[in-house]
Every structure is written in structure tokens, then in C-alpha cells.
């Protein structure tokens with residue numbers, strides 16, 4: 117197998133680590149494979165492969181970009197992780213487990229950078245607007261009512277002009293009204309044993325940007341509610357600017373990538389690109405090798421160790437999160 121990340125042919129099939137999650141694209145695969153037997157053969161023949169050159173773990177057989185586009189954008193297009201995070205943020209930071217881990221990793225990274233004399237003032241997050249520390253601090257900064265109002269303003273800001281039909285407008289407002297009632301009910305239910313700690317809000321988070329890159333297996337544009345994609349919404353709600361990775365003109369001190377690097381087509385080249393305009397990068401990943409829904413790669417210490425010849429790589433450790441998921445971080449610093 118040729119490594120889809122770095123192109124090396126030095127790869128090892130690892131039958132012991134089979135993860136069955138690519139069947140998410142089942143209905144599509146069943147159209148390209150002739151019989152059910154073929155489908156099962158594909159499924160059972162699929163294994164994880166480790167690249168000896170770049171250390172990445174990937175699925176074999178590998179799917180082409182057009183196949184991935186078909187699976188992740190058409191057959192299984194709904195993936196509202198971002199919106200679910202946003203919904204949880206309305207109810208308080210105690211609901212944001214993934215983002216809480218991100219926030220803790222961020223603080224560990226800041227301490228490491230501080231030891232090296234690096235102060236973070238220009239900060240950005242990468243690809244998912246609602247998985248990282250920025251959302252966590254948003255839920256800490258404002259009251260429940262203020263958060264809900266901010267979301268309402270963001271949802272309607274973009275749509276008032278683009279929506280021509282008054283019927284559509286009516287249903288959008290009705291949907292949002294129902295959403296608000298449900299959120300208030302949920303909020304009241306959990307507020308009984310709500311125990312939000314007050315955390316330090318770093319000033320740079322208020323002025324952060326979102327860097328985005330295209331990918332054939334990332335939900336971004338498919339994470340939609342109220343006719344708003346999460347990326348489109350993030351601009352008015354949490355971030356100063358949304359910048360495409362190819363058009364970045366500012367220099368950043370730190371970029372945070374929470375659970376998104378395993379969703380891009382070429383993780384190594386994205387790391388290199390981001391560290392081309394940022395002094396440091398934090399990557400939050402799963403500790404388990406869980407190549408799953410829209411995760412065609414697994415990134416773990418093997419992958420980051422390979423980057424250590426070009427960047428200073430610091431393992432930020434593992435944080436015990438309640439769901440045992442996405443709890444590990446690595447800090448990469450550009451070498452002088």
C-alpha cells in the first residue's frame with residue numbers, strides 16, 4: 117500500500133487493529149461493488165495500515181478523493197458535531213467535555229510556550245469553529261440569555277438579506293423559536309446540579325481567527341442548522357475573521373486544531389502549511405486508534421514523533437475526560 121499522506125510504499129498492514137467504521141459509506145459502496153459478497157469482502161479485507169515513513173495510520177484499501185466525496189458529502193452528509201457543541205455551549209461549559217479538554221491542553225501549551233519566552237497574542241483555531249477552547253470560553257464569558265441572544269443574532273444576521281421568501285423566513289423563525297424552547301427546558305433541567313468552574317479567559321481568545329482548509333472528509337459545510345453552516349455562523353459569533361489556509365497573510369503565535377487534523381486529506385502538509393505562518397500549533401487527537409466516521413487517518417505519538425526532526429514536538433499528555441475521547445494533545449513549535 118502506498119501511504120496516502122506521504123506517498124511512501126514502506127507501509128505495514130496491521131490486521132489486529134481492524135476498525136469497522138468505514139461502512140458508514142455502505143450504501144455508496146454497495147453501488148460500486150457488484151454483489152453483497154464483494155461488499156463483505158471489501159469490508160472484511162479492510163485493515164489499518166501503518167506508514168513507516170510518516171507514522172500515520174490509514175485504512176487499506178484506501179478510497180479515492182471522489183469516492184470519499186461521494187460517501188461523506190452525499191451518502192452520509194449529516195454530521196452536526198459543530199452544531200451539537202454550540203448547542204451544548206448554550207447550556208453551560210460543564211456540557212463541553214471535548215472543548216474542556218481543549219481548554220486544558222491550551223493552558224498546558226501556554227505554560228510550555230512561556231518557558232520558551234513565547235507570549236501568545238495572535239491566536240487562531242483550525243477548521244472546526246466549535247470544537248476548541250474558543251467555544252469553551254464563550255460559554256464562560258456570557259450569561260445563558262446573552263449566549264442565546266448572540267446565537268439568534270448570528271443566525272438571522274446572514275439570512276435576513278439572502279432569504280427572499282417570506283414563507284421560508286417564517287419557518288426559519290418558527291424553527292428557531294422551537295429550538296429556543298427546547299434549549300431553555302434542557303438548561304433548566306441541568307441547572308439543578310450545574311457546577312461551572314470559573315476559568316481564566318485569555319484576552320487573545322476574544323480576538324481569534326478561524327483558519328479553514330478544504331477536505332473530502334470533513335463536515336464543515338455539511339454541519340447545517342437553520343440554514344446556517346457552522347463555519348458561516350462562526351464568523352459573526354466567535355471569530356474575528358475566517359481565513360482560508362491558502363490565503364493567510366497574518367502571522368500567528370499559536371493555532372489550535374481540535375479533532376480536525378485526521379479529517380484532512382494530507383495531515384503532514386497541513387501541519388507544514390500552518391507552521392508556515394504560526395510559531396506553534398496544538399493538535400488535539402484521540403488516544404485510541406479510532407479511524408471512524410469521516411476519520412480516514414489515526415494520528416498518535418508515532419505520527420508526531422516523525423515530525424520531531426523538523427519541529428519541536430511536546431507531548432501535552434492525556435486528560436481524563438468523561439467520555440474517554442479526544443483527550444490527548446501535542447504541541448509543535450517551529451524550529452528557529
Ligand SMILES: [Zn+2]
Nearest residue numbers: 119122167170
Ligand atoms: Zn506516510
